[in-house]
Structure formats: structure tokens, C-alpha cells
Amino acid sequence: MTPVFTLLPLDIALGVIVYWLLLGFAGLFSQNSRFITRFIFPAAALGSLLLAAAAVVSLVGAANVAVLPIGLPLLPFHLRLDALSAFFMLLLGAASIGISLYSAGYFRDMPGNTLGLLCFEYHVFLVGMALVFIADDAYMFMVAWETMALSSYFLVTTDHHIAETRRAGFLYLLIAHIGAIAILMAFGVMQNGVHGDYTFASMRQSELTAFWSSVVFLLALFGFGAKAGILPLHAWLPEAHPAAPSPVSAMMSGIMLKTAIYGILRVSFDLLHVQLWWWGATALVIGLITALFGVLFASVQTDMKRLLAYSSIENIGIIMVGIGLTIIFHTFHKDELAALALTAALYHSLNHAFMKSLLFLGTGSVLHATGERNLGKLGGLIQHMPKLALLVLIGALALAGLPPLNGFVSEWLLLQAFLLSPGLPNTYLNMLVPIAAAALALATALAAYVMVKFYGIIFLGRPREANLVEHAHDVGIWEWLGLAWLAVGCIALGIFPVYFITHIDFVTQMLMGHDLGTATQHGWMWLTPIESERASYNPLILFGAIVTGVMFTLYLVKKFYHGRIRRSAPWDCGFPEQTARMQDTAEGFGQPIRQIFDMFFGVIREVPTPFDKKPHYHGETRDLLWDWCYVPIAVLTEKISALIGKLQHGRINIYLLYSFATLLVLLAFVR
């Protein structure tokens, strides 16, 4: 008997989207901050859970297609939920559960009218991202893309009374739209002049030459790269993330950057037929430069949210390296290796969604408790906020790429893909690969440096400004729930990678026609890409061995040791006046990096002379790309508009003269 009514995953996803919209409107109209925090945000988290569940079902099953009779005449909205969409939908749902739960606690002190608006924008943002993943025609894709960009712009400028925030928002909007134009042009080229309906289905049919395919790829790389923050389009990230409220930063960094990754994957592997090896090399090199740049700048930041924003740039770079490797392997028909590299890139996207959301939310709680974003004034918070400190420690260790947490798994997969690369028929690529592997290893090692700085300066040591921590309170239950969800996600992704990879296999199967089936053939515990003799990793045994070692040592020490402990002041080296200001500042901790990689930073120093009565020290590290790349473009734009401005006098007779001249010219040429 066939069921009369079946609920497809796509229907559930659409239901969640409508539900989110309703919640957003409810928040907008109620403007009651108690109602919004206690009811709407937890309810949104429930929707996220449902969406994630639907996505998991959809990963396993066949693609769902639907056509909604809304939109332009003759151009209805096409929807499609296939394995690639479902994977990113899962990422959206799983990460936003934590962020929405956290928001329920975080926004409790916000006045109702502001919160109502924020709640609406927040849910529209969620809806926009979900629609991006299920759009199946260029028109709907762009509508969803713009919904996402605009709603996030308004979220970034929540504190619009601060001039810096307005500036950050403008920069974000500008770069987002330059990117959107490139994406639109990429779709235009893919439509290939054929009379079509701009659906992705007709783009898959169109036969593009290698040249036009390359044009599409480069346009897509530029357009989506502007959203992802790859170099040199990264400038908005370190401005917009600190300006936005922390849950919004978490959502933008954790989830929204991945929409760009989704776009690049969709265009290069699903919509285009041809791939050329140099696309992969381009993505690989850009990814590496982005990763190294991001991590170097993260290590010298003094604002904790800027530090995390630069770290996001680094992680996007790592994901791009994975995509680049995938393209290279795919063009040389090594599909098994391509599947491995793609798995690494997708796994890292998922990991980054969890760990970066966790850390951004953590900075939100620190900001709430102390009102300070500057690392140089924090310190010692582990004493006042132990619950938060533990959860953020998990995120920091994961982001540092340490086993047995999740960041390590994706780096392990990516390094394995590099190691298996020999045997490519192209000599230059064979030379590029070891250098790329070395650069990637350097970036991941530096990430550990950044995380020690981030965690050590905020949570450890003594408070650098005693009055800041006086009122520091630990996180409330809702915030704790959100953070704990993400932390548990980091641990689970780290310890049970095989379980998640069997699900990612459906995506690689769809895009590469090949999956990482061998990764799972030795049971759910053993991660063995390609062959078990080549490489194997078992995080559960690693974790178990360390825990057993700790327990065993603790037991022995307890059994044979008297256990006496004396508390005293820290050792002062014979110099009794130890103050909290003698600890490393954020600048101090980053100083070795600044000195070693001096040439990459634009450092401005104001050092006092010996005769200054009130000595003032000021050091600033500037992004050289801003001066080299953005300022010239801005200057050029102003010059061109000044030239065009000369045509405009504001007198009607002159404008009539222009029309007359144009007419004459047209008459002369077009007869």
C-alpha cells in the first residue's frame, strides 16, 4: 500500500523555513524581550534541529526537486535538495542549534524594540542561508544570496550609533555586492546565450568550451571568494566580525562563509563539465596564501574578535587548499584521491562551523561579563568563569588542530591527500605539492600559537585590569546549553570521524562519482583512507589511551603519595613587587611573530624619547594589502568620478547639448 501522504526532506526544510519566518515576524511584532529570549530563540533552535534531521535523511536518499509557483512570470522558483545541499543544510542546522540556544540567554538584557528588529533580521538571515542551499535556478539563488547579504548587513550594524560599526557594515556591503555581480556574470556565461530558463538544470546541459568554463570558474572564485574572505577580498572580515553582536559573528563566520564554499563546489563540480588542472593549482595557491596570511595576522591581533576573524580567513584558506587539490586530482582522473581531498575540505567546513561558532560565542560571554574586547585588559577569567573557560578550552584546542579533537581530523585527511599526490603526470605540480604541504603544516602549527595566545591571555594569568573582572559572572543556563552543544559537536566530530565520513561519502559520490568507501571498511573506529597499510588513525584509541594514562597516573599518585598541598604566593624571584601588568600583553605575545615575519606587516610605532614627561607608547600593525590594493582602487574611483563630474554642471541647456551631440553621433554611425 503506498502512503497517501509522504513528507519529503525538502518539504520539511521548506516547513522550517516558513516556521523561521513566522518566528521572525512574531519577534518583530511582539517587541517583548522576555518573550523573544525565552520563547522565540529556543523555538528557532528546535527548527534547526528538525532541519538537521531532515538533511541527514536527505543525504542518504535521492535528490528532491520542487517548483514553487512564485517569483517572476515564466520563471518560478526551482528547488532541489541533493546530497551537496543536504550536507550544507546539515551544517546550517547543526551549528545554528547552538547559536540560537545561546542567543536565548545572550540577548536577555537588550531593550525590546531593538531586540524585536534583531530577532527578525536573525531569522531572515537563517532563511536566506537555507534558501541559498536549496535554490536550483540562478534567479532564486541570487534572491536568496541577496537576502542573506542584506539581512547580515543589518545584523552587523546593530550597534549603528558607533561610527566604526557603520563603516564596517558599509565595507561589508560593498565587497558583498562586488562579489554578487561576479556571481551573476558567472551564471550569465553559463546560460551561454541559449534561450533558457536560468535553471541549474539547463546550465548542466549547456556545453561550454574550455575558455568559457575557465571564465565561469574565475568569476565564481572571485564572487564567492569575496563572501568567503579569500585574499585579497578579505578586508571586510576583520572589520565586520568585531562590529557584529557575538551570535551574529558566530553565524557569519561559522555558517555564512560556508555558503561561499558551497557555491564554489556547486559551480565547479556540478554545473561545469570541464575542469582544468590549473584551476586547481590557482585555488591551491590562493588558499595557501590566504591561510598563511590569516594566521600570521591573527597572531598579532589585540582585539579578541579580530583575532578570530583572521583565524576564519586562515580556515577558509585551508578549505580552499582542499578544493584545489580536489580539482587537480579530478582532472587527472584520480577520483579516489579527489574524493579524499574533497572529504577533507567538507569535513573542515563542518568542523570550522562548530569550533569557530563556539569561540565567537565564548567571546560574547567574555564581552558580556567584562565589557572589554581588548586582550590587553583581560586575564584570569578562568577563576571567575570556570564553566565558560572549560568549553572555550575545547574550542581553542580543536581550532589549534590537536588530537583527538575535530580540527585535527580534517588536517590529517588533507595531509594524507598531499602525501598521496606523487604520481601526477605534471612535473610542476609534483614540485608544488611538497612546498604546499610544508606551507600548510606551518599554518596549522601557527594556529596553535594563536590559540595559546587567545586562551592564555583571556582566561589564564591574573586580571590585567582588576575592576573589569569584579562583576564577571559565569554563563547562564541558555548560554551554557548553546556552548555545550557546540563543544560536544567538536568532541564527537573528533572522536567518531568515520561515522560522519560515511555521510560525507554521499556528497563525494555525487560530485566525483567516487567515495571514500575504504575509509570505513575496517569498522567504525578506524579511519583508513585508501589502504590501511598506508595510513590509519583511530582517535578513540588515542583518546582512550591518554585518559587511561591520566587515570592510571592519578591512581598511582593517590595511592603512593601523601597528597599534601600548600598554597602560597607565586615565586617572585626575589623581586617583591610583582604586578599583573608584568604579564605578557597581547602585543608582547605576538611580538616574536611580528619580528620574524616583519616584512609582511606594516608596523607603525610611536616610541617615547627619554625626555618625555608622560611617555606614550603606541604600536599598530597594519594590513599592507589595504594600502596596496584597496586604497589605490578607492583613489582611482574618486578620480574617475571627478572626471565624470566635470560633465555635470546642473544646467539644463548643457544637458540638452549632450543629447543633441549624442543624437548627431548616432545619426552618423547608425544609418
Add this chain to the structure above:
Amino acid sequence: MNGIFLQLFQNTLVVLLAPLFLGWVNQCRAVLQNRSGAGVLQPYRNLIKLFHKDAVLANNASPLFRFTPYILFSSMWLAASLVPVIATDLPLSPAVDVIALVGIFALARVFISLAAMDIGTSFGTLGARREMLVGFLAEPALLMVFFTAALISHSTSLVTIVATFAHKPFLIYPSLSFAAIAFVMVLLAENARIPVDNPATHLELTMIHEAMILEYSARHLALIEWASALKLFAYTTIGFALFMPWGIAEAGNMTAIPLALALLLLKLLAAGAALALLETVSTKMRIFRVPEFMGTAFMLSVLGMLIHFLLGS
């Protein structure tokens, strides 16, 4: 069954042998410096002494500070137990390949650095910063050394690398010789030896490792010292596994174990003496020369990989 027995045997062996190896290195150093030395058993006496003392904790020490020595000891013990020193038949070994091994060293480094920052003294943060500085260059260099070996043996599993190298007729790989030099440099830096750090002094201008553990005492300090000994032991045996894997017993070959054990002891004696000699003839570097030193190690290891690609395997 043999495998589990061997694994337990190795676990016990490394944890007991590691302080002895450290004592041997120190004794060799003393002899080379015309001192009589405290004897090879001194590290054990130190550990016993420390385990008898009362622990002194700073007033504001957090749980992280108290917990770190256990994590450090446990992870270094695990690392040392994973390296095939006498037999390749180790059940734990497939769980952790060389990349994960590098990860375990990084885990220990991050934890000790965080613990050093916990009390909030200027020495602690100074030590943490310097340790991370050395670490972020040493880690990729070590990884590249492993990659060179992995490219030759087509595997990142240390057991397979050893099995491959032990089987091949003796020949010098140009890429591996670069890797070997880089590895020795990493070993010196990561184990706080001269010329990067001097384990024997508490001079503020130079110390790295000692600055981080200034606040530790008694059992915590004992565990950290023991972990350092285990780390030196692990690095040395990794060196044996990569560059002189002869004599390590094959899987299932129990009769070769006594010979392997004897060979291991001989290798340790030689390596300890060589390490002491290397430390005696070199001088401690300024802290800002250390990045150059580590950068050289990194470049050498990358060069090793490139040479592997140039010459073809």
C-alpha cells in the same frame, strides 16, 4: 596475544628506561666537561625526592595548572610507547600514525604553555611565548621529516616505515640524509637542549622550558620531569626508527626480541654519548637566533622532500 604482551612490555620498558637514558646523557656531559657527575641513576633519585615533597601551589592556580602534569606525562608516555623500539608488532601503533604523533607532541606543548600562563608571572608567559615560538617552527619541520620517510615507504604508519627501511638493502637516500640533519635539529630544539635551550640553568635571558615550569613543585614537577625524559626517549627512538631501524624484531618473531633489546641499549648508549658531545661542542644561541636555526631545519626538511621528487623514488 603476543602483540598485547609486547605492547605492555614496551609501555613498562619506556617509562622505566627513560630517566636512565637522561641520566646517561647527563653523565656523558659531565665526563666531557671534566666533572665527575652524579651518576646515571641521578634522575631516579630526583624523582623519588620530588615525590616525597609537599606540593606548593600558587594561590591563584587553576585546575588546568594542576591537571596539566598528568596530561603531559600521559601523552608523552603514549608517544614513547607508540614508537617501535624493539618490535613492530604493537597493537596501539596503527591507531596513531606519524601525523597523529606530531599532534600528540603539539598537544603536550600547548598544555604546558597554557599551564605556564596560568599563574600570571612574567617568567611563565615569557616561557610560554618562547616555547610556542620554537614549537611552531619545529612542528612543521618534524612533519616534513616524517613526510620524506613516508614518501619512500608509501605509508605514514611508523611500523610500516620501519618494516620497509629494515628490509631494504642498506643505501643512503639523499632525501633522508637531509631529513636526518633536520631531525637532529628538531630533536635539540624540542627537548630543550643546547644550542636552543639549556636545561641546566635558570638564567632569565635564555631559559625556555625551565621558565615555564618555575611554579611547579613536588609530584607535579616530578611528572613533568619524567615526561621530559620520556619525550627525549621518544624522539631518540623515532630517530632510530627512521634512520637506523636495524634489529627491530618483525611481527611474530619472538626469538629476535632479546637481540633487539640488546641492540636498542647499544643504540641508546651511542646516541646519548653523541647527544652529549653535540651539546658540549656547541654554544647556546641568542633567543632570536633560534628562529633562524629552526627555519634552517624546516628548509632542510622541505629540501629533503623536494630532492625525493627530483630524483624520483
